[in-house]
Amino acid sequence: MFSTGFKYFIGVTVLSVAALIMSLFVLDQFAIAGVAISMLIAVTALLAGIAVVTRDGQTTTATPDSSKELVTQSMWPLVTSIGVVLLALGLVTSALVFFTGLVVVLGALVEWMVQSWSERASKDVNYNALARKRILNPIEFPVLAALGLGVIIYSFSRIMLAVDKSTGALLFILLGSVVLIAGILFVLKPNLNRSLVVAICALGAVGIFATGILSATTGMREELVEAAAEGHFSHAECGPEESKYFDKLAEGNLSLRSSVDATIELADGKLTARVVGFNQPQNSVTIRRATSTNFIFHNLDANEYRLVADLGNRAVAEPDGKTEKNLVCTQLTAQGSEQSLVLTINKPAPVGTSYVLSVPGIEGQTIELVVP
């Protein structure tokens, strides 16, 4: 019969061998990871040998106590060994793997300790199991529930990223309706068979999980892949429109909307500024140095336009002294829509020049930005 210690160490050894093989494929380099895992294999194999020879350090031959119930089988040596391997792998791969291993090892050790203690609490196996439950269930249930919920939410998010926008909305409505109907059903039928309820919930969870895996392997929908590649969230385009997938909800940012310095309005080919506090439209806006200033561009004209802030020149390659136009702009804005623009200007415009807001395609209309 193999001893517990042997099972633990041989488990670590076997998993480490698997990790070594995987690392050779995944990391495509042997240097650090290979040496570390090989060392781990050697050490744990040695310890496994010692454990089996010495029967876990038991020097006297104990006579089995027939009055004691046999201890139950334990999965915690296996889980701990997986955790240790993750720890080792994490050291050479990523912090995420390392901390996952740490959590697994700590959790398994706690479980293992409490189980060992409870198995010696009395001669009654049922009582021992109850003692273990009373200590660990208050921890296990919330943790497992959170993990389960996390897995379901993550799976669902993969589904939403994979399907197109309209399908996503429908799916959301459908799932919400199913949850609502199921909730109503459970309330109206309190004596519903418990197994049936569990089966329905489990089936739903497994369904979402499986679809989530399928969606993750399919990948995100095309427009999101393109958007990520173009980095359109930076909103720094001023030349020809490069992205057709800009974030149309950028202006919906609540904090920005609630604190606008000026709204720049384009109507009938005229550009005006409505500045907080001024009762009349302005053709210049005084903004503070070194302070972020929030603008909203409101397009009331028929075509799509964007607002461009011309902030003079900026150096691009020191010490060559080369400069380029310093432009900041909104995305193209459709009729009736708004886009936000946040400017921070640290210095006044050089003498003889000025900072201006303009709209390409609308000639002769500018708003001067005055920085005292």
Add this chain to the structure above:
Amino acid sequence: MNHSQRHRNLKNQLASVSLVVVKKYRKISGVALASMLASSCATNAPQDTWQPKGPNAKLIDDLQQPVFAVAGIIGLIVAVAVVYTVIKYKDRGQPIPEQTHGKPALEITLTIIPALILAVVAVFTFGAIFKLAKTDDTEMIINVTGQQWWWEYDYPVQNEFGITQPIISSGQLVMPVGTKVLLRETSRDVIHSYWIPALNGKRDAVPGRVQTLRLEADAPGIFAGQCTEFCGLSHANMRMEAIALSKADFAKWVSNQQAKYVAPAKDSLAQQGEAVFLNQCVRCHQVNGLMRADGTPVIAAPDENVWSGAAPNLSHLMSRNTFAGATFDLLSKQCRDEVWGASSDEIGAKYLAGVSEDCLNQKDLRSWLRNAPEMKPMYANPTQLAATGGKYRGMPYLALSEDDITKLVAYLLTLK
């Protein structure tokens, strides 16, 4: 000795100790109480919230006076009831009276009366809040920007007031009387709060937000204020003053603020001071119109040296009465008293006279230039600037020689 007796003995002992403490500190308590009462009679209390000097502050005052009276009467009734109960039902060994629970009529009455009082207060409070939040009747705009530990004021172009180019100032807010001024407040670093008690309530200056505050003064005068949101080391030194001038005087002030830079006379001490200024101070402080020797205009770069990105613009410094966040006076005590003590009719002329050489508070200005962090606590230790990426919060020690300080003071005196 049973539990009840032990309890009674303990109470008696505590009462004896309390009596001894009260007797021992009777004099101190008396002095403290007298001081508290006497302080309410102070006449020199520039930040007194009970002396409104403008319609917005009056609106608040009209609300707080009756509320304070009602709250005071209720407080008095409660206090008298508590004292009466404590004395009348003091434990004298009498048996514990019968305990009762629930008197619906009394409970409902005691709920409805406060609710009614609060409802009436709420009606007037909401009315006042909406009136104070109005912006559509604004006559003048001033941008107010807080940073550690001073306030910047900039006046956007407003032709109706003769402001044809933006004016930028600090420390003292200058405004015309009888004019609905709207402050557009924000902050460059942490949250500050702007409060001139005589003119209106407080308004927080929050980074990334623009908040408005109405100000209006009935008559010319100087009104003191204080940052009322803890904002770091020198929060207590972040002061402000609002100067209300008659419309004619305000026009003169505007005209002076827009006047072109006048370079110091050739070969004067002030000209040498200008050279020191160009060498040391322009890294952070802007003086509009100041030129370098090669004829290029000087643009200060506080964004490269100061965490908040700004330092006070010193154009027309000597038209102000204070410096370093209104912490110190530019005027000597005698001259300052003359300005602060002037009548409404005279204050404009006295303020517009600015700071002359005779009236300059040389001592504080020289000390400031010698070692600013010693005068006002600031994060100005060059070895401890890691948290701000090597940038200062406040003016650092510049190691100026006494000779340079003399030249600088002569130059600053020309910035009228």
